[in-house]
Amino acid sequence: MAAAAPPFSAPAAAAVAAALLLCFFSGCNAQTPVFACDASNATLAAYGFCNRSATPAARAADLVSRLKLAEKVGFLVDKQAALPRLGIPAYEWWSEALHGVSYVGPGTRFSPLVPGATSFPQPILTAASFNVTLFRAIGEVVSNEARAMHNVGLAGLTFWSPNINIFRDPRWGRGQETPGEDPLLTSKYAVGYVTGLQDAGSGAGGDSLKVAACCKHYTAYDVDNWKGVERYTFNAVVSQQDLDDTFQPPFKSCVIDGNVASVMCSYNQVNGIPTCADKDLLSGVIRGDWKLNGYISSDCDSVDVLYNNQHYTKTPEDAAAISIKAGLDLNCGNFLAQHTVAAVQAGKLSESDVDRAITNNFITLMRLGFFDGDPRKLPFGSLGPSDVCTSSNQELAREAARQGIVLLKNSGALPLSAKNIKSMAIIGPNANASFTMIGNYEGTPCKYTTPLQGLGANVATVYQPGCTNVACSGNSLQLDAATKAAASADVTVLVVGADQSIERESLDRTSLLLPGQQPQLVSAVANASSGPCILVIMSGGPFDISFAKSSDKIAAILWVGYPGEAGGAAIADVLFGYHNPSGRLPVTWYPESFTKIPMTDMRMRPDKSTGYPGRTYRFYTGDTVYAFGDGLSYTSFAHHLVSAPTHVAVVLAEGHACLTEHCLSVEAEGGHCDKLAFDVHLRVRNAGEVAGRHTVFLFSSPPAVHNAPAKHLLGFEKVSLEPGQAGVVAFKVDVCRDLSVVDELGNRKVALGSHTLHVGDLKHTINLRV
Numbered sequence: 001m002a003a004a005a006p007p008f009s010a011p012a013a014a015a016v017a018a019a020l021l022l023c024f025f026s027g028c029n030a031q032t033p034v035f036a037c038d039a040s041n042a043t044l045a046a047y048g049f050c051n052r053s054a055t056p057a058a059r060a061a062d063l064v065s066r067l068k069l070a071e072k073v074g075f076l077v078d079k080q081a082a083l084p085r086l087g088i089p090a091y092e093w094w095s096e097a098l099h100g101v102s103y104v105g106p107g108t109r110f111s112p113l114v115p116g117a118t119s120f121p122q123p124i125l126t127a128a129s130f131n132v133t134l135f136r137a138i139g140e141v142v143s144n145e146a147r148a149m150h151n152v153g154l155a156g157l158t159f160w161s162p163n164i165n166i167f168r169d170p171r172w173g174r175g176q177e178t179p180g181e182d183p184l185l186t187s188k189y190a191v192g193y194v195t196g197l198q199d200a201g202s203g204a205g206g207d208s209l210k211v212a213a214c215c216k217h218y219t220a221y222d223v224d225n226w227k228g229v230e231r232y233t234f235n236a237v238v239s240q241q242d243l244d245d246t247f248q249p250p251f252k253s254c255v256i257d258g259n260v261a262s263v264m265c266s267y268n269q270v271n272g273i274p275t276c277a278d279k280d281l282l283s284g285v286i287r288g289d290w291k292l293n294g295y296i297s298s299d300c301d302s303v304d305v306l307y308n309n310q311h312y313t314k315t316p317e318d319a320a321a322i323s324i325k326a327g328l329d330l331n332c333g334n335f336l337a338q339h340t341v342a343a344v345q346a347g348k349l350s351e352s353d354v355d356r357a358i359t360n361n362f363i364t365l366m367r368l369g370f371f372d373g374d375p376r377k378l379p380f381g382s383l384g385p386s387d388v389c390t391s392s393n394q395e396l397a398r399e400a401a402r403q404g405i406v407l408l409k410n411s412g413a414l415p416l417s418a419k420n421i422k423s424m425a426i427i428g429p430n431a432n433a434s435f436t437m438i439g440n441y442e443g444t445p446c447k448y449t450t451p452l453q454g455l456g457a458n459v460a461t462v463y464q465p466g467c468t469n470v471a472c473s474g475n476s477l478q479l480d481a482a483t484k485a486a487a488s489a490d491v492t493v494l495v496v497g498a499d500q501s502i503e504r505e506s507l508d509r510t511s512l513l514l515p516g517q518q519p520q521l522v523s524a525v526a527n528a529s530s531g532p533c534i535l536v537i538m539s540g541g542p543f544d545i546s547f548a549k550s551s552d553k554i555a556a557i558l559w560v561g562y563p564g565e566a567g568g569a570a571i572a573d574v575l576f577g578y579h580n581p582s583g584r585l586p587v588t589w590y591p592e593s594f595t596k597i598p599m600t601d602m603r604m605r606p607d608k609s610t611g612y613p614g615r616t617y618r619f620y621t622g623d624t625v626y627a628f629g630d631g632l633s634y635t636s637f638a639h640h641l642v643s644a645p646t647h648v649a650v651v652l653a654e655g656h657a658c659l660t661e662h663c664l665s666v667e668a669e670g671g672h673c674d675k676l677a678f679d680v681h682l683r684v685r686n687a688g689e690v691a692g693r694h695t696v697f698l699f700s701s702p703p704a705v706h707n708a709p710a711k712h713l714l715g716f717e718k719v720s721l722e723p724g725q726a727g728v729v730a731f732k733v734d735v736c737r738d739l740s741v742v743d744e745l746g747n748r749k750v751a752l753g754s755h756t757l758h759v760g761d762l763k764h765t766i767n768l769r770v
């Protein structure tokens with residue numbers, strides 16, 4: 001994207017030159033954090049915006065009142081210009097922490113002082129744990145490491161994570177970054193991770209932020225580059241119904257329940273309007289309905305894109321005006337620094353619109369302590385390089401991978417017994433994966449444990465890559481060496497799948513089959529194995545591995561996502577039974593025939609008249625290779641329904657139309673929703689021989705009105721049980737919140753009639769009547 005430097009004052013330029021020199025001589029071994037309002041400077045300390053006793057809003061108003069328009073626009077962009085006359089240093093808003101502190105945003109970097117940070121699994125694997133406590137625990141560790149790096153000048157305070165778009169199509173290259181296809185799981189992930197990042201603890205002021213998270217990319221964004229259709233110009237045609245029950249719920253939870261400090265609008269259009277220029281979506285929904293306490297940012301650079309790529313406005317000034325007036329506060333890129341002054345001068349927007357935007361940005365920085373002087377004297381000020389990559393942080397990365405790994409097939413070969421294995425063949429292009437394990441939006445990890453290293457710590461191994469890389473083209477196949485290794489070992493572990501050359505940002509897949517000659521490699525090695533052959537799929541997105549599922553030569557199958565820096569250790573923990581697997585698939589695994597439908601068709605619901613199968617477990621009507629929620633254990637669990645009502649009465653106010661006429665549904669808000677709730681109690685027993693963890697899913701199938709989903713998840717709870725132990729899991733079901741569906745106009749409705757609850761094989765019907 002075109003970019004011009006913001007107006008730079010001479011002292012700021014000198015400061016940058018000095019910093020570059022320092023960087024040159026010390027190897028960028030930065031030690032000093034950036035901050036405003038240095039308390040040792042009496043002039044600065046006297047400014048109203050530096051007054052720590054005043055509210056962030058009052059301080060921001062004071063600061064805005066001191067600025068000229070030309071200065072204000074420097075605070076609309078991620079590379080925030082320095083303002084030396086008020087003692088405000090340059091600040092880079094763009095940092096990333098998708099699954100660990102990342103070097104992808106320019107606001108954060110590693111140096112000899114902090115050479116790496118803990119790299120957790122990609123969110124798609126962490127989500128498979130269905131453990132909300134874990135989501136939050138990871139956020140807490142990541143924000144500790146971020147604050148520690150901030151204190152030595154290596155990281156910002158504003159992190160543009162998590163990615164909570166629904167993984168609507170299995171081909172999406174960025175599905176790996178998300179918590180999967182289900183709105184409830186994605187909402188719970190967003191709230192858990194965001195509160196873990198942001199919560200400054202009870203000691204800090206009520207509105208303080210540890211770091212600022214950002215839920216992105218708002219909204220209906222899940223096409224990157226599919227057969228030449230690019231996110232920069234894609235218009236997502238979305239019905240109000242799909243928008244409100246699939247794409248919006250995670251953002252709504254993130255803002256309302258997670259109290260996130262930022263939402264980022266996407267590149268794409270929704271129904272013909274670029275999201276960053278859509279006043280209804282930004283001011284109307286995020287700030288109006290959901291009451292965002294924070295700032296709305298663009299993607300990098302969606303404002304430039306809506307002008308230069310989409311030609312949505314005639315002039316760049318119109319693009320600046322329409323996006324700021326829509327509710328945008330910060331522009332990743334430089335477009336608003338370049339064009340906003342001219343837009344105000346041309347009368348396309350008023351200076352008060354600019355004031356509103358920078359006020360939201362200033363308040364966020366104030367809540368972070370940026371205007372409170374040296375952060376080393378503030379809460380989190382004692383964190384430093386020794387708090388990054390601690391052994392407990394790295395242990396949590398290994399634990400997260402263990403909790404997420406999904407066992408898809410097990411004919412009894414697993415768990416392996418290390419003492420009975422004299423030699424193990426480890427084969428496949430991901431068998432010794434390192435960088436591949438940390439996915440994208442990565443940082444330099446503390447260290448790697450590859451699958452080969454993890455398994456090799458337990459048994460003697462022979463390694464053969466089988467193909468030179470995951471693309472596994474015909475001439476890179478090394479079948480002979482691979483089959484020989486499999487034939488002479490007691491057990492074979494095949495580690496195949498994908499990496500960023502197959503699925504990534506700006507690259508969607510066109511096939512769901514294993515890349516290149518991988519299926520041939522798998523079949524030949526499985527055929528040649530003298531002992532059990534175990535197939536490990538390392539990938540973000542799902543694959544059609546029907547051939548392996550049905551092959552009696554393949555004894556077990558695991559999906560391990562992109563498991564993070566400790567992935568190899570976690571794989572070994574699961575294969576050898578040191579950890580009993582409990583991960584469950586957060587996405588549907590479709591057959592290859594699914595790729596006949598265009599990725600660009602956003603419709604969630606099936607259409608019988610055209611054979612369109614619909615999307616995700618809530619709507620998809622076709623066959624699956626594996627289903628949402630699939631995942632095995634080394635033990636077995638039995639469910640028993642302890643209590644749940646069979647009838648629930650909805651008491652409507654006098655005069656309600658549905659008292660006299662027959663209604664299929666009633667509104668999911670209003671007086672009749674008060675206390676309209678019931679409990680479902682389930683007993684879960686570990687019926688096997690080993691301890692295990694188990695996710696209890698509570699699904700509901702609503703009556704077939706309003707094109708409702710076939711079933712949807714209304715709650716999940718993870719329990720840990722010793723052999724023979726039983727526990728009771730209680731779900732509180734709020735009828736209007738949990739049993740409602742979205743109607744054709746986007747309104748939430750509670751369908752009257754039979755709702756069937758499902759837990760495992762249990763089914764229970766509840767009749768909702770007026």
Ligand SMILES: *[C@@H]1O[C@H](CO)[C@@H](O)[C@H](O)[C@H]1NC(C)=O
Nearest residue numbers: 046048051052053054055058
């Ligand atoms: C700082 O703000 C507080 C609260 O508004 C106010 O009482 C106090 O006088 C201010 N201090 C200065 C030095 O202006």
Ligand SMILES: *[C@@H]1O[C@H](CO)[C@@H](O)[C@H](O)[C@H]1NC(C)=O
Nearest residue numbers: 041042043044084085086087
């Ligand atoms: C205090 O800060 C102001 C504004 O940046 C600056 O002009 C002045 O030189 C500083 N004073 C001292 C003593 O550093």
Ligand SMILES: *[C@@H]1O[C@H](CO)[C@@H](O)[C@H](O)[C@H]1NC(C)=O
Nearest residue numbers: 432433434435448450452463
């Ligand atoms: C496996 O990967 C590690 C880390 O990248 C590397 O040091 C090692 O040499 C590799 N092992 C083999 C046998 O290629």
Ligand SMILES: *[C@@H]1O[C@H](CO)[C@@H](O)[C@H](O)[C@H]1NC(C)=O
Nearest residue numbers: 520521522523524525527528
């Ligand atoms: C595996 O063996 C079966 C027969 O045992 C054979 O039909 C098949 O072609 C073999 N597959 C490969 C890939 O070698």
Ligand SMILES: *[C@@H]1O[C@H](CO)[C@@H](O)[C@H](O)[C@H]1NC(C)=O
Nearest residue numbers: 131133134137693718719720
């Ligand atoms: C959830 O994760 C946390 C953090 O790792 C862990 O302590 C807890 O045991 C997990 N819960 C279950 C039921 O696995």
